[in-house]
Amino acid sequence: MDLSERQLQILQAIITDYVENAEPVGSRSIAKKYDLGVSPATIRNEMSDLEEMGYLTHPHTSAGRVPSDKAYRLYVNNLMKKKNLSAKDKRLINERLQASRDEFDQTIRHAAELLSEITHLTSFALTPATNDETIAFIRLLPVDERTLILMIVGESGNVTNTTLRLKVPYTQETLDLLSKNMTVNYKGRTLDDVLKSHIIEDVGSDIEAMNAALTALKGTVMPSFIRTLEDMLNVNLYMEGMTNIFNLPEYSSIDRARDFMQLFAQKDWFTQKMLQRADGVVVTIGEENAKMKDCTLITATYHVDGKLVGKIGVIGPTRMKYDEVTSLMEYLTNNLSESFRLTEGEDYTERND
Amino acid sequence: MDLSERQLQILQAIITDYVENAEPVGSRSIAKKYDLGVSPATIRNEMSDLEEMGYLTHPHTSAGRVPSDKAYRLYVNNLMKKKNLSAKDKRLINERLQASRDEFDQTIRHAAELLSEITHLTSFALTPATNDETIAFIRLLPVDERTLILMIVGESGNVTNTTLRLKVPYTQETLDLLSKNMTVNYKGRTLDDVLKSHIIEDVGSDIEAMNAALTALKGTVMPSFIRTLEDMLNVNLYMEGMTNIFNLPEYSSIDRARDFMQLFAQKDWFTQKMLQRADGVVVTIGEENAKMKDCTLITATYHVDGKLVGKIGVIGPTRMKYDEVTSLMEYLTNNLSESFRLTEGEDYTERND
DNA sequence: TGTTAGCACTCACCACGTTAGAGTGCTAAT
DNA sequence: ATTAGCACTCTAACGTGGTGAGTGCTAACA
Numbered sequence: 185m186d187l188s189e190r191q192l193q194i195l196q197a198i199i200t201d202y203v204e205n206a207e208p209v210g211s212r213s214i215a216k217k218y219d220l221g222v223s224p225a226t227i228r229n230e231m232s233d234l235e236e237m238g239y240l241t242h243p244h245t246s247a248g249r250v251p252s253d254k255a256y257r258l259y260v261n262n263l264m265k266k267k268n269l270s271a272k273d274k275r276l277i278n279e280r281l282q283a284s285r286d287e288f289d290q291t292i293r294h295a296a297e298l299l300s301e302i303t304h305l306t307s308f309a310l311t312p313a314t315n316d317e318t319i320a321f322i323r324l325l326p327v328d329e330r331t332l333i334l335m336i337v338g339e340s341g342n343v344t345n346t347t348l349r350l351k352v353p354y355t356q357e358t359l360d361l362l363s364k365n366m367t368v369n370y371k372g373r374t375l376d377d378v379l380k381s382h383i384i385e386d387v388g389s390d391i392e393a394m395n396a397a398l399t400a401l402k403g404t405v406m407p408s409f410i411r412t413l414e415d416m417l418n419v420n421l422y423m424e425g426m427t428n429i430f431n432l433p434e435y436s437s438i439d440r441a442r443d444f445m446q447l448f449a450q451k452d453w454f455t456q457k458m459l460q461r462a463d464g465v466v467v468t469i470g471e472e473n474a475k476m477k478d479c480t481l482i483t484a485t486y487h488v489d490g491k492l493v494g495k496i497g498v499i500g501p502t503r504m505k506y507d508e509v510t511s512l513m514e515y516l517t518n519n520l521s522e523s524f525r526l527t528e529g530e531d532y533t534e535r536n537d
Numbered sequence: 538m539d540l541s542e543r544q545l546q547i548l549q550a551i552i553t554d555y556v557e558n559a560e561p562v563g564s565r566s567i568a569k570k571y572d573l574g575v576s577p578a579t580i581r582n583e584m585s586d587l588e589e590m591g592y593l594t595h596p597h598t599s600a601g602r603v604p605s606d607k608a609y610r611l612y613v614n615n616l617m618k619k620k621n622l623s624a625k626d627k628r629l630i631n632e633r634l635q636a637s638r639d640e641f642d643q644t645i646r647h648a649a650e651l652l653s654e655i656t657h658l659t660s661f662a663l664t665p666a667t668n669d670e671t672i673a674f675i676r677l678l679p680v681d682e683r684t685l686i687l688m689i690v691g692e693s694g695n696v697t698n699t700t701l702r703l704k705v706p707y708t709q710e711t712l713d714l715l716s717k718n719m720t721v722n723y724k725g726r727t728l729d730d731v732l733k734s735h736i737i738e739d740v741g742s743d744i745e746a747m748n749a750a751l752t753a754l755k756g757t758v759m760p761s762f763i764r765t766l767e768d769m770l771n772v773n774l775y776m777e778g779m780t781n782i783f784n785l786p787e788y789s790s791i792d793r794a795r796d797f798m799q800l801f802a803q804k805d806w807f808t809q810k811m812l813q814r815a816d817g818v819v820v821t822i823g824e825e826n827a828k829m830k831d832c833t834l835i836t837a838t839y840h841v842d843g844k845l846v847g848k849i850g851v852i853g854p855t856r857m858k859y860d861e862v863t864s865l866m867e868y869l870t871n872n873l874s875e876s877f878r879l880t881e882g883e884d885y886t887e888r889n890d
Numbered sequence: 891t892g893t894t895a896g897c898a899c900t901c902a903c904c905a906c907g908t909t910a911g912a913g914t915g916c917t918a919a920t
Numbered sequence: 921a922t923t924a925g926c927a928c929t930c931t932a933a934c935g936t937g938g939t940g941a942g943t944g945c946t947a948a949c950a
Contacts, residue, residue, distance in 0.1 A: 578944095
C-alpha cells in the first residue's frame, strides 16, 4: 500500500517539524509553516490515514502527531537527501584530525569528540578489530634473571606485551631458542587462527628434540602467550559527549537518563554489539535495536591501511537529524580512512598502548 | 568554643539519622529514637545553638535540621569509630581480588568495582604514577626495512612501545648501536628526570664519533622517544558505578545528575586532581572540594612492590556512611598492597597495555 | 538555672476543582 | 474531494483549602 505524493509531503513536514521542536505537531501548524496548498482539515484527514498505517502516533486525543519508528525508517530509506557539511564543520574536522595524524588512538578519539561536538549527541569510536591481523614475530626479552617480556608483533605494527616473572631463572639461550621457535610456528598466521587452533593442539607437542629446560620454559610462557593474544584482539572503546543527552527533552526524566547511561556501564556488551554491525553507514531505529528501544544508533566504518576495519558511531533519541548525522559520518570516516592509508615514503608513528 | 557532651550526642544522632534517611530530622524523632533522656524541647534548644555555631542548617522554617559540611568534618575527625567489615564483604573482596591477582590493570579495576558495589556509590581507581620508575633498557626492534618498534622498559616491568615508520630504510647495525647508546645514556634514571633534562639538553650532542646514518636515525627516533616516555607517565583511570548515584535522592533532579556526570567527562582534569591528593585515606567534604561543592571525595593509596603508589577513591553526596566507607577502603588498599608485594619465587604475570 | 509542657505559627505538600488552549474528529456545505 | 464549523477531549497551569511536621517562644516547674 503506497503512500500518495501528498501523504509523503505531509509525513516529511511532520518529521522535519518534530525533529526540530520535539513537540507533537498539529494540522494547523503544518498548514501554516509548510506551503502544501491544502487546509488543516485535509491534513487532518491524511494524518488520520497515516496513523492508521502506523507512520504516526498520538500521545493523547487532543495532542498533535508524532512520527513512529516506521516513519523514520521510511524517511531514512526514501525521503532523506544528502546534506553538505557547513564550511565551518569541514574546517574543524580537517584541522582536528590533521593535528593528531601520527597517533592512532588519539586520532580515533578525536573523531569521536568531533562527532559529539557537531551533533550534540553521544558518540563513540572503536579501534580496529585485529582478528585478521597476522603475526610478524614473537620476541622474548630478558629483564632480569627471573623476569622477561613477551612481545607479539603484528604485520600492521600492532604490538602487545606482557611482563612475566618466573619461579626459576632462565638462560639467554633457551629464551632465544623459544623466541625463534614460536616465531617460526606462528609467523604469518592470523590471531584468530592461532587462538582457535591452540584450544585443540597439545601445547608443545610440535617441537622435536626439545631439551628439558626449553620445555619447562615453554610450559610457563604459553599460558601468557595465549592471554596476550586475547589481549591483542581486544578493541578499545572511546565514548564522548555522554552528558550531551541531558539537554534533550526526551531525557528530562531521571529514569530515562539512567537507562541511557546504564547502556554504557557494560562496555564489553556494548562493544560486542557494535562489532557485530555491518560495514558502511548503518542506521537502526528504535525497536530495531533489541535493547535501547527508544534510541537510534548510527555506525560507520573506517579503514586502516585499506585492511583493518574500525567503527565510529552516534547514539541519540529516534528524533534526530538523520540527514546531517549520516552525511557527517560519511565525511568523517572517509577522512579517517584517508589519514590511515599509509602513503609511500612518509614518516609515520603509531602509538601502541 | 567547645561543644558539650550532650551537644555532641545530639549532633551524632542527627548525622546518623540523616545519613540513613536523607530527610531533615526533627527534635521529636531524635528524642524518640535515641535515648538521650531529655525532651524534644531541650533538643530543640540545643539544635538552635548548634545551628548558630554552623553545624546544622534549616531548609525552611518548619522543617527539621540537616548536618552541614562542618558537622560532617567534626564527625569524621572526632566522632567516627572504625567499623568492622561484614564477613560477607570480606569474603567478596578476598575472592574477587585473588581471582585476578596475576593481571595488574584488571585487579585495579576489580578493586574499583568492589568499591562501588559495596558502597553503592561511584568509585574509581588509578594505576600507579610512574614518575619515579627507573629505566631498565631501551630496545629498537626491526619489523620491516622501514618500520621499527621503540620499546622502553622500566625496572618494575613497565613496558611502553611505539611503532615508527621511517622515510628511509635503516640498517640493523645502526639500530643496534642506537639501542645500546640510548640504554647507556638513560639506564637507571627516572622517567621524570629524563623528560626534564631533555627539554634543556641538545638532543644527540652527547655522542662522539657518531656516523652520519646513526645521527640521522637518532634524529628521527628521539621525538618518538620523548612522546613514548610521556605516554609511559600516563596513569589509567577506571571509573565504576557512575549510574549508582541515580538511586540517591540528592541526584533526583536532572541538573544535579548532569553536574555530577560532567565532572567525569574531563577525565584528564579529574585524574590530575586525584593525583595531587595526599597519601593514605583522605576525606574532603563539600565546600572543601573547590568544584564538586556538594560531593564528598574519599581517596586511599595502595603500593606496588612497596614503591610505586596508586589510588582508589569514592565519590558521593556529603551524606554518606563515612565510617563504613573509610574502613572498607583501608581494608581494600591493604589487601591490594599485599597482592602487589612481590613474594620470592613466585610466578607472576603483569599485563602491560 | 536548666528543663519541660503547651501553644501559636510557618511552610511544604497534597487533593481538588476550575479554566484556558490546543488539537482532533465529525458533519454538512461547497 | 475539499473545507469550514463546531462539539468534544485532554493536558497543563493555576488557585484554594486542608493536613501534618516541625519550630520557636513563653511560662511553669524542679
